[in-house]
Amino acid sequence: MPDIAFPFDNSYARELPGFYAPCQPDTVPAPRLLFFNRGLAEELGMVRDGQTDASLAALFSGNALPPGAQPIAQAYAGHQFGQFNPQLGDGRALLIGEVVDRLGRRRDIALKGSGRTPFSRRGDGKAAVGPMLREVLIGEAMQALGIPTTRALAVVATGEPVFRERPLPGAILTRVAASHIRVGTFQYFSAHGTLEQIRQLADYAIARHYPEVEERDDRHLAFLEAVAQRQAALIAQWMHMGFIHGVMNTDNMSIAGETIDFGPCAFMEAYDPRAVFSSIDEMGRYAYQAQPRIARWNLARLAETLLPLIHADEGRAIELATEVIDAFMGHYQQHWLSGLRAKLGLAGLPGQEGPDTALGESWLDLLHAQQVDYTLAWRRLVDAAAGNEAPLRALFPGQPGLDGWLHRWRERWAVEGEAAPAPLNRAEAMGRINPWLIPRNHRVEEALAAASDEGDLAPFEGLLNALARPYEENPELAAYAEPAPQTFMAEFRTFCGT
Numbered sequence: 001m002p003d004i005a006f007p008f009d010n011s012y013a014r015e016l017p018g019f020y021a022p023c024q025p026d027t028v029p030a031p032r033l034l035f036f037n038r039g040l041a042e043e044l045g046m047v048r049d050g051q052t053d054a055s056l057a058a059l060f061s062g063n064a065l066p067p068g069a070q071p072i073a074q075a076y077a078g079h080q081f082g083q084f085n086p087q088l089g090d091g092r093a094l095l096i097g098e099v100v101d102r103l104g105r106r107r108d109i110a111l112k113g114s115g116r117t118p119f120s121r122r123g124d125g126k127a128a129v130g131p132m133l134r135e136v137l138i139g140e141a142m143q144a145l146g147i148p149t150t151r152a153l154a155v156v157a158t159g160e161p162v163f164r165e166r167p168l169p170g171a172i173l174t175r176v177a178a179s180h181i182r183v184g185t186f187q188y189f190s191a192h193g194t195l196e197q198i199r200q201l202a203d204y205a206i207a208r209h210y211p212e213v214e215e216r217d218d219r220h221l222a223f224l225e226a227v228a229q230r231q232a233a234l235i236a237q238w239m240h241m242g243f244i245h246g247v248m249n250t251d252n253m254s255i256a257g258e259t260i261d262f263g264p265c266a267f268m269e270a271y272d273p274r275a276v277f278s279s280i281d282e283m284g285r286y287a288y289q290a291q292p293r294i295a296r297w298n299l300a301r302l303a304e305t306l307l308p309l310i311h312a313d314e315g316r317a318i319e320l321a322t323e324v325i326d327a328f329m330g331h332y333q334q335h336w337l338s339g340l341r342a343k344l345g346l347a348g349l350p351g352q353e354g355p356d357t358a359l360g361e362s363w364l365d366l367l368h369a370q371q372v373d374y375t376l377a378w379r380r381l382v383d384a385a386a387g388n389e390a391p392l393r394a395l396f397p398g399q400p401g402l403d404g405w406l407h408r409w410r411e412r413w414a415v416e417g418e419a420a421p422a423p424l425n426r427a428e429a430m431g432r433i434n435p436w437l438i439p440r441n442h443r444v445e446e447a448l449a450a451a452s453d454e455g456d457l458a459p460f461e462g463l464l465n466a467l468a469r470p471y472e473e474n475p476e477l478a479a480y481a482e483p484a485p486q487t488f489m490a491e492f493r494t495f496c497g498t
Contacts, residue, residue: 005047006109008068008097012179015204018197019189020072025062025094026115026125028172030159033057034129034457035136037153040176044101044109044153060154060174062094062114069096073117077191078184078251079301081285086191088184088251089119092127095180106208108180109153112173128168129157130452131263133460134444135173138262141439141467147237148230149259150177169452178258181205183302184251190305199309209256220309221320228299228328230257235295236335239288240343241438242268242374246278246494248286248294250301264494267438269483271367271374277441279493292336296328342433343378344409345385345426347416359412366401373483378434386427435470437477439463441492442484 013020033053058064065071073090080088093112100106112135113127132155142149158170181201189197206214206223213222234257238245245252246264254260264278273289281287286294303310303321311317340360341348348356367377372395380392384406396402413426421429447459466480473481484492 005066006068006097006099007045008066008070009100009106010068010070010097011106011208012074012095012098012108012204013070013072016200019185019201020074020095021089021118023071023073023094023117025065025071025096025111025172027063028061028156028158028160028170030157031057031061031063032157032159033060033154034157034171034451035133035152035155035460036060037136037140037151040151040153043103044099044107044176056154057156060111061156061158061172062096062111065096071096071111073119074180074185075119075188076182076184076251077188078182078249079187079298080249080251081281084187087119087188089188090117091120091123092117092125093175093180105178108175108177110175110177110180112175113158113170114172124162126158126162126170127172128162128164128452129155129171130168130448132171132173133448133451135175135262137439137444137447137460137464137467138265139259140464141470142243142259144468144470145241145435145438147241147243147259148234148257150175150254150261152176169455177254177260178256179205179208179254180260181209181255182251182260183253183255183298184249185255186302186305187250195308198305202306202309205255218310220306221311221324224299224303224306224310224321224324225327227255227257227302228324229331231295231299232292232328232331233257233335234259235292236332236339238291239336240339240433241435242271242288244268244275244277244286244288245291246276246281246286247496248291248298250298253295253298253302263496266441266492266494268374269441269489270371270486271364271377272371273364273368277492277494279495292329292332295332296325299328300325339433343430344381344412345421345430346412347421349416352412352415355412359408362405362408366396366405369401370396372396375435375438376481376483379431379436382427382430382434385430386424432471436473437466437470437481439467440480440482440484442488443480445492 033056036056071094075089077086078088093110094114095108095110097109098106116125136152139149139151153174153176156172160170161167162170202220210223210226213219216222244266252261266277268275275288276284303325307317310320341356377395384392443463447463450456450459466477
């Protein structure tokens with residue numbers, strides 16, 4: 001076999017015995033490489049000399065694990081749509097090891113869809129081509145947009161079917177993450193383990209993700225604060241891009257502050273704060289506008305597991321943790337306002353927080369009232385900042401309310417005085433954070449259907465290439481930037497296939 005290797009250093013398996021179940025991936029009959037992220041492989045220090053698609057397929061199917069791999073299924077619990085399930089765990093995923101990449105970052109390498117584990121319950125542990133390629137498209141889009149995210153390293157077709165509503169071609173994803181420690185990981189050991197195990201897990205997570213608080217006497221409270229800060233920043237970024245995760249269960253909230261698990265997620269098109277696309281979210285628990293509130297709720301569940309570590313006196317521990325949870329929305333609002341100002345091209349002057357918030361909210365109200373495409377509205381505002389209002393006006397039939405809002409926006413520029421950039425500089429800065437292109441839902445579905453039903457990867461590869469530069473307008477890629485037809489969005493639903 002050609003020289004295929006990762007510089008493994010498996011700290012989770014080494015330092016946290018009893019927090020996982022050792023397990024081997026199933027052997028698959030006919031592995032075939034569908035996707036390989038060469039740039040990410042370089043980041044990870046993966047040796048590539050002499051590799052072929054066949055050898056990569058063998059590696060990323062689990063048929064030929066590299067030296068140093070130590071596959072384990074991690075234990076975790078979770079609240080799913082508000083209901084606690086005390087035992088979930090990696091039912092079809094295996095952490096095969098960790099590497100320290102070329103920038104000194106410790107990262108997990110995990111297989112998804114590699115077969116049954118001790119946590120599979122009644123599941124088959126398998127995955128299908130469509131959902132695994134979906135993880136590639138959404139994860140790489142998030143990466144290009146600048147949002148912290150897990151990423152796909154490879155997808156391999158297994159050569160065997162998986163049985164869902166109908167037989168589907170099977171596949172295995174290789175996912176890279178800062179770690180796979182979740183709020184649900186803490187919940188599992190709070191429900192089943194000992195206080196010492198919770199301490200072990202917390203101290204491991206602190207050393208790995210928040211070393212700046214490691215020496216503090218109140219490090220476990222500081223850990224909760226640090227996780228809350230990262231989540232506040234992450235959710236604000238989701239909101240600014242119109243991203244709807246769709247299944248914000250506590251087992252899908254990463255302690256590292258990355259977006260993880262792209263099942264029923266979608267990017268909003270026509271602006272609607274109540275937008276929900278997930279087929280199983282019948283009550284709108286994880287709607288677009290609910291995401292900050294749900295993040296706070298999930299953090300409260302993390303806080304509950306940490307109470308014995310925060311303070312020996314339970315009452316005092318609850319007071320301290322409550323202060324952190326109550327501060328979350330303030331942190332979120334700060335991140336949201338900062339991002340809003342940047343999207344509007346404002347300098348963010350002290351004393352203008354209230355007016356700037358009102359200006360942004362009135363803009364969103366305008367989009368909602370006229371059902372304007374969220375992404376294109378912001379992008380055409382960039383044109384307006386550069387002096388060309390025509391593309392923006394084309395999005396507002398009849399233009400009721402637009403003139404008045406544009407007048408207020410430009411009045412706000414005048415308040416900045418000498419702090420205001422020149423119009424073209426303002427527009428250039430806005431263009432770097434207001435994307436032209438997102439994973440349009442109809443394009444994603446077309447690409448996945450072609451790959452799954454016809455074995456045609458060309459639509460997937462074309463879309464993936466387009467998503468790599470979301471801030472650059474390219475006439476040759478204009479079809480990828482067009483909103484989905486209203487008839488498509490009226491019926492569009494997403495599913496937990498990943």
